[in-house]
Amino acid sequence: MKKGRVWKYGDNVNTDVIFPGKYTYSVLEPEEMARHALEDLDPDFALNVKPGDIIIAGRNFGCGSSREQAATCLKYVGVQAVIARSFARIFFRNAINQGLPALQSEEAVDSIKDREEIEIDFSLGEIKAKKGVYKFSPFPESVLGILEEGGLIPYTKKKLETK
Amino acid sequence: MIATLLSGVRNDILFTFLAMTFNKGGILGKTFSEKILGLKAGKEVQAGEVVTVSPDYILxxxxxxAIFEEFKKLGTRNVKCPQKLVIILDHVVPASSEQYxxxxxxxxxxxxxxxIQNFFDIFFGICHQVFSENGFALPGKLILGADSHTTSYGAFGAFAAGxxxxxxASLWATDEIWLRVPETLKIEIEGKLPSGVYAKDVILKIIGEEGADRANYRAVEFTGNAIKEFSLASRLVLANMAAEIGAKNGYFEPDEKVLQWLKERAREKFEVITSDPDAKFEAVLKYDISSLEPQVACPHTVDNIKPVSEVEGEEFHQAVIGTCTNGRFEDLEVAARVLKGKKIHPKVRVLVIPASRQEYLFALKKGILEILVSAGCVILNPGCGPCLGAHQGILAPGEVALSTANRNFRGRMGSRESKIFLASPATVAASSIEGKITDPRKFL
Structure with a gap:
């Protein structure tokens, strides 16, 4: 389990500021998508983020478009997990389907500060921070399997092979 | 006989009575979403349950x-149910670069x-309009699409989600997906729309009141006397923008207007599915639109809503009349009514994008486009246009747009340093005459 530095943002971080629409059909490789992560929200993010870093945000993270690149770019720029008060439903699905944990914890969002170093224990369902340890809501079984396989594509591939 | 006995009793009371009669054994009535997903899953389900289902259509x-790239990774050669795929090219049409x-x-x-039989190349129009026109959006169908505004088809009584x-990709290979059965928010809209106020103003008002995530993970059912009066085009505006309060799907109970529209268009048989009269809704949100004034969504979120009177005088550079929200004939027609015999302000450029070839042709035959062109509008081919900032009118730093689209997120139409306001076609057309945001009612 690796420590990660926190990048903290507000409510309603939408897919357009996570991955601008103008790139949706011109930027195709995940590594290139990563270079545009959060471009219209925080231009410093993609330049300074380190593998294992964690995004913490408020309500409705990922609202807007169904574009999966919003999850893909965060995963490939090295984000370990996104913690939020709530997620927009399509983003939540996309994150899981990209193998990017999307964790809900009000307490963690309230207590953890920008740039703080925290640790996530996925097996215990805990976020360990300076001020305390916070539980996150466990995943339903339907999504746990997908996350364990590293995303929906490898999950479906395996399912098709074992049929 | 029961009906005869109870004649004179209000319909809702009668229905409740009947529902209670037929629901002996303590089974609660179900919402539309519970019923359709239960039907698809082959069992009784309740909100909150997760089901595995096969959709009727995949848009x-x-x-x-890009989906094909993912599909190839699955190691399977053929799409499992090619007849379910509906592919419509609309986002960047015609291609604006070698890449596209x-x-x-x-x-x-x-x-x-x-x-794939159901393929619509670049000359048809915006996917949500083309999908509807071609009779795929049917009552009681489960429709899933790789687009957040797939919610639109709820206007016809389908369960449709992005x-x-x-x-x-996974659906193409397996024809299976998990879905959580959503709780349902009922939005009751009563009253009569005042002149110069439209469906767009109604949904903007609702989004402003409820916030961008009020319906997250939930279904929204639109009901009320006002809705019955709405045209299908107007209902599509509401179902389309249900996505902007986070809804999984928006739903209207199909009425005679829907059945009439489908008569010549329905692709296949369908079954009307409705919420039971005693269905359990998470909440009922009531709106009276009788004294509503035109609404405007201000930068940079769709729930940043103000009445037009508070935004009047705001200057802008580009107007857009079109998109999957407001690019239908009735939208173009109202814009023409405002712009007839007028000239748009020399400092603004107005882009008009009919939602589909059918709507385009109809507007053409009715002389609507002639009025718009004479006023100084630029008519673009049916498609998404500049809505998602890919082509056909990108905003430069410092520029402001006033659009009939459904999103105004920062940078969506181009530069990060640009701004987008959203309003009804009437407000956009009237404002284009003055070069600044204005109340359309003085032009109607």
Missing amino acids: SHDNSA ALNHKIIREFVAEQK IGRSEV
């Missing part, structure tokens, strides 16, 4: 090439190879 657009051209080429080759690319 994708220009993203089909290649994207379209890959999709055309995939369509030919997999023998999903991501990996999910569509």
